[in-house]
Amino acid sequence: MAWILTALSGALTGVVFCLLLxxxxxxxxxxxxxxxxxxQGLLHHWYRNRLRDYLSSMTRSxxxxxxxxxxxLRDSTREQAEAWLGKQVDAYMTNTLPEKWxxxxxxxxxxxxxxxxxxxxDHIRTSWQPAMETLMEENLSNEQIRDTIxxxxxxxxxxxxxxxxxxxxxSKKWPLLLLFLSxxxxxxxxxxxxxxxLHSL
Numbered sequence: 001m002a003w004i005l006t007a008l009s010g011a012l013t014g015v016v017f018c019l020l021l022x023x024x025x026x027x028x029x030x031x032x033x034x035x036x037x038x039x040q041g042l043l044h045h046w047y048r049n050r051l052r053d054y055l056s057s058m059t060r061s062x063x064x065x066x067x068x069x070x071x072x073l074r075d076s077t078r079e080q081a082e083a084w085l086g087k088q089v090d091a092y093m094t095n096t097l098p099e100k101w102x103x104x105x106x107x108x109x110x111x112x113x114x115x116x117x118x119x120x121x122d123h124i125r126t127s128w129q130p131a132m133e134t135l136m137e138e139n140l141s142n143e144q145i146r147d148t149i150x151x152x153x154x155x156x157x158x159x160x161x162x163x164x165x166x167x168x169x170x171s172k173k174w175p176l177l178l179l180f181l182s183x184x185x186x187x188x189x190x191x192x193x194x195x196x197x198l199h200s201l
Contacts, residue, residue, distance in 0.1 A: 003189070003192060007189060010186070010188020011185045015177060018181075022170075025042045028044075029041060029162075043162040044162045047158035055149055059142065059145060073132055078124065085124065089113075090117075093108060
């Protein structure tokens with residue numbers, strides 16, 4: 001009988017702890033101040049006060065500007081851009097030009113198109129690195145990258161993320177309850193076993 005009561009009390013304790021954790025995560029949305037004590041739901045507090053600092057620190061540590069620069073200056077990146085632009089030029093000369101300027105299209109044959117492709121390719125090869133360096137300097141500084149990430153992450157809307165996180169956690173409430181119940185049950189039985197073992201010596 002003592003073992004059954006121990007198991008029940010352990011399981012109940014685990015469930016109570018799980019419910020308390022859920023309440024602490026969710027409530028309250030706005031800070032509650034009682035004397036020197038200030039309390040706010042853990043999710044709301046973290047997203048409101050820590051998310052921006054965490055993302056800012058992450059972007060600084062990763063040095064995203066240097067990584068983006070290496071990616072943009074790769075030969076493979078330039079070759080992909082060159083191939084894409086070449087296809088656009090071919091499509092323009094083959095489809096759009098005859099429709100808009102049919103007389104001009106008659107003067108542009110395959111040799112002219114090939115010369116345009118070669119000129120475009122040479123221009124991209126010589127101007128790619130300076131253009132990418134200018135792009136990085138003017139539009140992709142670490143501060144601009146950080147601000148863009150913060151904007152995408154909706155750091156100015158902490159309620160959005162706290163609500164999303166809460167919905168995910170709440171959807172897993174039954175597995176969580178079962179986990180805490182099992183852990184409480186196991187801890188209670190282990191304590192009971194140790195207690196009986198010590199008193200039998």
